[in-house]
Amino acid sequence: MNILFFGGGNIAQAIITGLISSDYEKELIQFIDRNKANKKILKGLGIKESNSLQVGDNFDLIILCVKPKDAVSAVEEISSAVKNPKILSLVAGITSKRYLTISENIRLIRGMPNTSSEFKKGITAFCNINAPKNLYVKVQNLFSRIGVLVDVNSEKKIDDFTGLIGSGPAYFFHLLQVYEKELLKITEGNDRLTKSIISNLMIGVGTSIDSGKSLEELISSVASKKGTTEAGLKSMKANKISSSFNKSIKVAIKRSKEISSEF
Ligand SMILES: NC(=O)c1ccc[n+]([C@@H]2O[C@H](COP(=O)([O-])OP(=O)(O)OC[C@H]3O[C@@H](n4cnc5c(N)ncnc54)[C@H](OP(=O)(O)O)[C@@H]3O)[C@@H](O)[C@H]2O)c1
Structure with missing residues (x-):
């Protein structure tokens, strides 16, 4: 499948890197981007810059990877250059209704990935619109070459997924900053060792869940009566960590829905 990435920033780079390491042929991938730094990174990965959208008809798929504020004008640009564009939008918030008012000829899938696609550990939800x-x-x-897939039957669930999984890695990076700070004291500022410890902790957690x-x-296999883990967990409960985390996820989901009314 010939693919054109429209927008070559964070998420496009993560997906492209994952695809390359899954042995997807680089020659089947091209990109369009206006940002010099991103162009340089993608060219460094051996990905060809498409010099014109006019060749859009030659692509089996255009993957839209621009920020929500740029998505409508990007799809207008694509639709004026390509007769029947086949678009996978990875953009948060913007609904199919908005895209299809630009052109009814668009064939559209909405998707919501996360940056772990870079390491073939991605999670991507899809909703087939038309x-x-x-x-x-x-x-x-x-x-499926770069992670786990979730097929959702309603577009609304893409918003839920955005708040939960698209943003997901950042929640854990944020929480792990607490760990990093404490660990750096034990490792006497050894950043590499600290990172290895956190990474192994997370890989271990993932493997246990698997x-x-x-x-x-799994919690009871670590916590024993009157032990350290139990004391830590008790304090987490007393400080309402779970409900606070849950609230944050709900705020993110709400934000994903709000974006659609802004553009
Ligand atoms: N990052 C994530 O973890 C993640 C996860 C799931 C979904 N997403 C979705 O993916 C989309 C992209 O996010 P991102 O973090 O990858 O953004 P990003 O790093 O800002 O990348 C977007 C790129 O597209 C370029 N661009 C925008 N409009 C363009 C146009 N008309 N012509 C050419 N290039 C254009 C931007 O250039 P400029 O820098 O000059 O604007 C930028 O280089 C967002 O809608 C987001 O909701 C992101």
């Missing part, structure tokens, strides 16, 4: 079945299957096959045990079982 794309032919064979294109939808091809898109799913493409993203083993199929419930989260409750």
Whole structure:
């Protein structure tokens, strides 16, 4: 499948890096971007810059990876240059209704990935708006190379997924800053060792979850009566960490829905 990335920033780079490491042929990928720094990074990855959208008809898929504020004008640009554009929008918030008012000829899939696609550990939700079945299957096959897929049947769930998973890595990076600060004291400022410890902690957590045990079982396998873990968990409960985390996720989901009314 010939792919054009429209917008070559953070998420496009993560997906492209993941695809390359899954042995996807670089020659099948091109990009359009106006940002010099991003152009340089993508060229460094061996990805060709498309010099014109006029060649858009030659692409099996255009992956829209611009910020929400740029999405409408980007799709207007695409629609004026390409007769029947097949677009996978990875943009948060902007609804299919908005895109399809630009042109009814657009064949559209909405997707919501996260940056872990870079390491083939991505999670991507898809909602097929009006794309032919064979294109939808091809898109799913493409993203299955770089992570887990979730097929959602309503577009609204893409917003929920955005707040939960698209933003997901940042929540954990944020929480881990607490760990980093404490660990740096133990490792006497050894940044590399500190990062390795945090990374192993997270890989261990992920692998434990993959083993199929419930989260409750996993907690009790670490916490023992009157032990340190139990004391830590008790304090977390007293400080309402879970409900505070839950509130933050809900705020993010709400924000994802608000974006659609802004553009
Ligand atoms: N980052 C994530 O973790 C993540 C996860 C899931 C979904 N997403 C979605 O992915 C989209 C992109 O996010 P991002 O973080 O990758 O953004 P980004 O790093 O800002 O990348 C967007 C790139 O597109 C370029 N661009 C915008 N309009 C253009 C145009 N008309 N012609 C050519 N280039 C254009 C931008 O150039 P300028 O810098 O000059 O504006 C920028 O280089 C967002 O809508 C976001 O909701 C992101």
